[in-house]
Amino acid sequence: MNDRQTISAGETLPDQLHDAVGNASYVVVFTGAGVSAESGIATFRDAEKAALWSRFDPMQLATAEGFLADPAMVWGWYTARRRQVMQALPNPAHEAIASLAERVPRVEVITQNIDDLHERAGSDRVTHLHGEILKSRCFDCGAPQDLSALSQEPDEQGRLEPPRCAACGGATRPGVVWFGEMLPEEAMNHAYNAAIQCDLMISVGTSGVVYPAAELPQPAHDNGAQVIHVNPERPPLVCERDWCLLGPAGSWLPRLLV
Ligand code: BV8
Ligand code: ZN
Numbered sequence: 001m002n003d004r005q006t007i008s009a010g011e012t013l014p015d016q017l018h019d020a021v022g023n024a025s026y027v028v029v030f031t032g033a034g035v036s037a038e039s040g041i042a043t044f045r046d047a048e049k050a051a052l053w054s055r056f057d058p059m060q061l062a063t064a065e066g067f068l069a070d071p072a073m074v075w076g077w078y079t080a081r082r083r084q085v086m087q088a089l090p091n092p093a094h095e096a097i098a099s100l101a102e103r104v105p106r107v108e109v110i111t112q113n114i115d116d117l118h119e120r121a122g123s124d125r126v127t128h129l130h131g132e133i134l135k136s137r138c139f140d141c142g143a144p145q146d147l148s149a150l151s152q153e154p155d156e157q158g159r160l161e162p163p164r165c166a167a168c169g170g171a172t173r174p175g176v177v178w179f180g181e182m183l184p185e186e187a188m189n190h191a192y193n194a195a196i197q198c199d200l201m202i203s204v205g206t207s208g209v210v211y212p213a214a215e216l217p218q219p220a221h222d223n224g225a226q227v228i229h230v231n232p233e234r235p236p237l238v239c240e241r242d243w244c245l246l247g248p249a250g251s252w253l254p255r256l257l258v
Pocket of ligand 2: 142165166167168170
């Protein structure tokens with residue numbers, strides 16, 4: 001990609017990108033934690049924003065081993081994050097993505113995020129590659145667990161014992177994909193097929209470091225799609241024909257998509 005294809009915040013959006021959206025018949029919007037940043041949900045790796053992992057060790061909390069070692073610590077952390085998601089609201093980025101379906105014949109959202117802000121903004125074709133924090137299941141037998149009756153909060157150390165499965169007594173775990181766990185096969189296959197079939201991929205708010213999800217812009221590019229990255233920082237995997245809109249998703253996407 002040459003510098004002509006890097007547009008900084010405040011610069012005019014080239015007509016070429018408006019046309020790419022207007023002429024697209026199948027758009028995949030691939031999102032990471034950055035699309036929810038302006039809703040107040042902490043990202044994972046933004047150093048200056050006291051990102052989630054900088055205050056916690058992901059290898060301790062977002063792994064099955066970490067959960068088995070200290071279920072109350074991990075369950076307490078996810079309970080706090082679940083509360084944050086439930087109190088958050090979709091931001092203009094989520095809303096612009098949802099409105100795209102009014103202009104483009106087919107729009108798919110493929111997200112690494114575990115929040116439900118795309119759905120609450122009105123997107124109806126959302127694939128969660130890393131699961132959903134509002135869903136929970138038994139760690140032992142996999143039975144879905146209903147959290148609606150739960151109101152306990154973590155204690156001052158952030159700890160909360162996970163509820164027990166009525167069927168087998170196993171501990172309840174969050175319905176997310178932890179490090180070292182396989183992504184849901186159907187979701188990953190669907191995401192890969194969407195990437196190779198779409199004619200435009202918009203990759204929003206992802207650092208591109210978590211695999212295999214981070215690979216998705218590559219097959220899109222290799223199969224001829226135009227790829228547009230939206231991020232205050234240039235992501236690591238930017239290909240020759242890609243465009244980069246440097247800046248927050250909440251500013252760029254209403255200009256690009258609406
Ligand atoms: C797996 C759910 C098979 C839990 C998460 C190569 C191939 C395969 C696997 C690996 C591999 N190399 C390493 C691995 C292992 C590992 C991995 O990728 N590790 C990384 C750290 C190197 N992958 C796995 O374990 C995956 N499983 O591969 O299974 C296997 C099994 C065993 C051994 C090997 C392989 C499972 C990964 C899923 C982990 N679960 N989340 C939870 O949330 O608690 S990952 C977590 O990171 C979230 O899902 C998050 O979405 C995801 C990616 O991060 P981002 O979304 O990109 O967020 P981040 O903070 O990093 O970046 C934010 C970006 O937004 C920044 O660029 C910032 O500039 C930008 N931004 C900020 N503000 C804004 C903005 N952008 C726009 N607007 C703004 N306002
Ligand atoms: Zn069970």
